[in-house]
Amino acid sequence: MDEIKALLLSVDFRSDVFWKAACILAVGTLLLGVIGRFIFGKKSVLNQSVSSAIGIIFVYAATVAFRSLGGDFERFVAPLPMVSFSGEEMHVFAFAGTDYTIICTQVLSMIILAFLANLIESILPKGKHLFGWLFFRCLSVVLAIFAHLAVDWFFRTYLPEGLVTYAPTIVLALLILLLLVGALKLIVGAVLATVNPLIGAFYTFFFATLVGKALAKAILTAGLLCGIIAALNYIGCASVCIASAALIAYIPLLIVLLFAWYVVGHLL
DSSP states (O other): OOHHHHHHHEEEETTTHHHHHHHHHHHHHHHHHHHHHHHHOOOOOOHHHHHHHHHHHHHHHHHHHHHHHHHHTTOOOOOOTEEETTTTTEEOOOOTTHHHHHHHHHHHHHHHHHHHHHHHHHHOOSSSSSHHHHHHHHHHHHHHHHHHHHHHHHHHSSSSSGGTTTHHHHHHHHHHHHHHHHHHHHHHHHHHHOOHHHHHHHHHHHHHHHHHHHHHHHHHHHHHHHHHHHHHHHHOOOEEEEGGGGGGGGHHHHHHHHHHIIIIIIIO
């Protein structure tokens, strides 16, 4: 009991950093969802991306829980983008002073995780009632963890090591370029797509197909999560205590996030 009290006291809940981080995660996601609802309409791409971002935060929470259960469970999780683990702390990725190739690698990894989460969430039923919605969202988190584990294993097993340095930068640049070119049709309209059929093809892929829409939402979701990481960097939140006995202290924040996830993903 004394050890548990000591671990709980090690998390300074009275510090400005903790509460700023909590507001960024909880209030920020809910506010973005409300803005998306009233500006872009119900079930907009922004709302879906915010919902996916909250879902990925729960993927991180589930991964931390797996790690706290011991080595027998760690093999069920893959390295997560934008964070690293050391002992009983989870360190947040720092953009400042980091080489651009490493940043691109982390961002691309986040897009892959967001793509898997978006694709799984789009396939699973939404659930008509609270408990049905909660069941399928928990299922989506579990499936996203195992899908990410499978993709990580595939990359480590079959991709040459020489691709690690510059390939993520090239792939990330191409993805963003193709998405922006496809999005031109939304701004300019059918005339531009008629002049250049490739623009129409990119638009069809990113905004009309299941995989393309999941990829487009993944890029936006990854952008939102990178914004959260940058905000955490700005307020000085460099690490989070993840000692198993201290995890109970984060339950209120997870409940608030779960409420925001339900409001943004189901009601808005």
